[in-house]
Amino acid sequence: MxxxxxxxxxxxxxxxxxxxxxxxxxxxxxxxxxxxxxxxxxxxxxxxxxxxxxxxxxxxxxxxxxxxxxxxxxxxxxxxxxxxxxxxxxxxxxxxxxxxxxxxxxxxxxxxxxxxxxxxxxxxxxxxxxxxxxxxxxxxxxxxxxxxxxxxxxxxxxxxxxxxxxxxxxxxxxxxxxxxxxxxxxxxxxxxxxxxxxxxxxxxxxxxxxxxxxxxxxxxxxxxxxxxxxxxxxxxxxxxxxxxxxxxxxxxxxxxxxxxxxxxxxxxxxxxxxxxxxxxxxxxxxxxxxxxxxxxxxxxxxxxxxxxxxxxxxxxxxxxVRDDKEVSIEDYKEKSFLDKNVISQPIAAMYLVSQEIRRTGRLVSEMIGNMKATVMNNDSKALAELEKNAKLVTEIDENTVSYISGMFSNGSLTEEQSSTTAGLLYVLNDIARVSKRCEDASPVIRAKLEGKYKFSKDAVEELGKVIDNVEIMYRTSIVSLENGDTKTARKVFDYRKELRNMEKKFNKNHLKRLRKKNCKPEFTYPFSNMLHSLERIGDSCNGMVEEVMDNVRFLELEEA
Incomplete structure (x- = not known):
């Protein structure tokens, strides 16, 4: 040379x-x-x-x-x-x-x-x-x-x-x-x-x-x-x-x-x-x-x-760089926190993941509220919003899982950070499942709106009570992830038992209404199916708080 x-x-x-x-x-x-x-x-x-x-x-x-x-x-x-x-x-x-x-x-x-x-x-x-x-x-x-x-x-x-x-x-x-x-x-x-x-x-x-x-x-x-x-x-x-x-x-x-x-x-x-x-x-x-x-x-x-x-x-x-238009609330709602350029900086990337899961959690919380508004008040706009949010949650879930996979393949996470990030992934999976359960209920709700199913007043009230329980359970799960409070998290297990008992009780009540001719037999499947979808949300909430018990929580940037 x-x-x-x-x-x-x-x-x-x-x-x-x-x-x-x-x-x-x-x-x-x-x-x-x-x-x-x-x-x-x-x-x-x-x-x-x-x-x-x-x-x-x-x-x-x-x-x-x-x-x-x-x-x-x-x-x-x-x-x-x-x-x-x-x-x-x-x-x-x-x-x-x-x-x-x-x-x-x-x-x-x-x-x-x-x-x-x-x-x-x-x-x-x-x-x-x-x-x-x-x-x-x-x-x-x-x-x-x-x-x-x-x-x-x-x-x-x-x-x-x-x-x-x-x-x-x-x-x-x-x-x-x-x-x-x-x-x-x-x-x-x-x-x-x-x-x-x-x-x-x-x-x-x-x-x-x-x-x-x-x-x-x-x-x-x-x-x-x-x-x-x-x-x-x-x-x-x-x-x-x-x-x-x-x-x-x-x-x-x-x-x-x-x-x-x-x-x-x-x-x-x-x-x-x-x-x-x-x-x-x-x-x-x-x-x-x-x-x-x-x-x-x-x-x-x-x-x-x-x-x-x-x-x-x-x-x-x-x-x-000038603004072309005013930024609407909807723009912020659909704005991702994830940035692939930050993926090699573990704490920052974990924080962005936490923020994205929080965003997903808020969207799913809206979906539960929309479900209640549709069931109780026949609000067609709320149902449309529920279905829109369900698509958005699916997209966020896919992107976040891909982002987390990139964090692991990058090799910059410590063992402790890997464990925490895996816990956040499990939380995201449970939140996505709650979204899926809400989405599963939407055909029944839409059929109800269109007059194909006409639940009795008692049946609607029972569905409302179950949704109330689900809403409290879900919000309690999110709060426990925010503050890492295991005492708050344990309340979800009690709500879960109550939800299971409600499903059994309200299914029996429906059968009693059938005997009394207060409900039609063809309404049994949609009513029971919707109760089951709501009951399965309880499993996902349980999954979230189990991560809290393992010291998983949304990452916060601490002040010095």
Whole structure:
């Protein structure tokens, strides 16, 4: 293999190790954090300053501002976060992403392999799941530096190449060209952290004069281009999402583009400021830290500029992506909480699943109410609404089961999270069964409306009593899932016994009415069938509260 090919493959191999290590560290950190992420994510939905701080913290864990922005887009699209809150989180994400560059600036060449070995050893021999994840985090951290070292080794010949030096001189003297280089690099790699790591590694190489081959002044424009390039991921994630989600993605772009536009005019003063706040020493020894500090300073200063102007940012993105129409209540009713882009972030994905099951639960609760209105008051509109909701619940059920399957196949869930998510799936199955039982009753109700069946007054009252019992039982089941209250959950078992007794009693009453000629024989099947459908709802409610007994409940984002 010739020298050029060896350099290219060495650079690509080092970059691959770096990105693999970064993704592995992100996934392991999330698993180590576990339920603590609920507190961090809970802060996201508070005020703008808290959102910014939480955005920085989440990004430090996820090791990617793009990942945080995708998460925010999912939350905003689902209506769980306002546009203003979402934008403030994105501001914080830009600060949080600078942590990776700060880590890369440490000179730990002599300790890389011991770190890799220690991480591997802990992950290999640990029995406890969390300890294993700690080992994986340490191992991944070491891999980051293995990748950096590999890239640094293959870049040394480039630093003395006349052709490459000429190219770097052009980039150093034409800042816009440097911005373009950084932009293209990040678009190709889809990670600003990776391209900044490459930049740090390359800038640490000595040119013919013994100084950095590019210098801080030449590196800053490339850094600005990296910050612009990272916004493309968010733009792509917003395709097909709500208008507010698109606005969040555009806010990310506006933030970085406007910041880069300002800083490109003050590169030399900015470089002097960075040199002033960075460690002193030989340029080759300190430039990696200088680049990390420049990256952090750019994002902190840009955030301090934009945070007081948050309402202005909202107006800008509202102007770029305008509303076509007023959003109706029906639009919100049919709006899914699920976002496939968030599926690799366990706590966030579990929260969205919980919200989607809640939505399903509300629709089924409406169906029970509609069934009662139709039986008791011959309300044809209520029956039409019941049938419409039944179709919607079936669709939601299919989509949510597919989403949960994706969470498991992704492999990002811990054992505890897997158990909880499986419990949520069982709850969804029971809610879907309740919907099916209501749907099974609708032909009988429709026939009653059309005059094919004319139940006696006593029969209608009995059906009303059974539906009342079902409604109380179902709502009690949902409440127990909301608050995890096992005492409330146990009440459902009593309602279940009462429901079974009512079915037996009212079937006997119907037979008595037959003997007295108060009911026609052909009404026996529809009446008994409807009672049976309602009685089977009790089994599904029992199933829901049994999950509550196993500590399954709808996931809440806790406030710190």
């Amino acid at each position: 010739n020298e050029s090919m060896a350099t290219v493959f060495g650079l690509l191999g080092g970059l691959a190790l770096f990105i693999f290590g970064m993704n592995m560290m992100s996934e392991s950190l999330q698993k180590v954090a576990g339920d603590k992420m609920k507190k961090v994510l809970g802060v996201l939905t508070r005020n703008a300053v808290c959102g910014m701080l939480a955005g920085a913290l989440v990004t430090a864990v996820l090791q990617s501002s793009s990942a945080t922005t995708v998460l925010v887009i999912g939350f905003v699209s689902a209506g769980l976060m306002s546009l203003k809150q979402g934008i403030s989180v994105i501001f914080g994400a830009n600060i949080g992403t600078t942590m990776t560059a700060q880590l890369m600036a440490f000179k730990i060449s002599d300790y890389i392999m011991p770190i890799v070995f220690i991480g591997f050893l802990i992950a290999f021999i640990a029995k406890k799941e969390k300890v294993k994840f700690v080992g994986q985090t340490i191992f991944a951290f070491g891999l980051l530096f293995v990748g950096i070292e590999m890239m640094g080794d293959v870049m040394k010949p480039l630093a003395t190449s006349p052709v490459f030096i000429n190219m770097m001189e052009k980039v150093s003297h034409i800042p816009v060209l440097g911005v373009g280089v950084g932009l293209v690099m990040t678009l190709v790699v889809q990670s600003s952290s990776a391209t900044i790591a490459v930049l740090q590694s390359f800038a640490s190489q000595a040119g013919p004069d013994g100084a950095s081959v590019i210098g801080l002044v030449g590196a800053i424009p490339i850094l600005l281009g990296d910050n612009i390039g990272t916004t493309i991921t968010a733009i792509l994630a917003s395709i097909g999402q709500s208008k507010d989600a698109k606005r969040c993605a555009i806010a990310h772009s506006v933030f970085n583009i406007t910041g880069s536009f300002i800083f490109i005019w003050i590169i030399k003063p900015f470089a002097k400021f960075v040199e002033m706040i960075s460690p002193k020493g030989n340029e080759l020894d300190v430039i990696s830290r200088q680049i990390a500090n420049a990256h952090m300073s750019f994002n902190i200063i840009n955030t301090l500029i934009w945070l007081p102007l948050l309402p202005v940012m909202v107006k800008i993105v509202m102007f770029i």
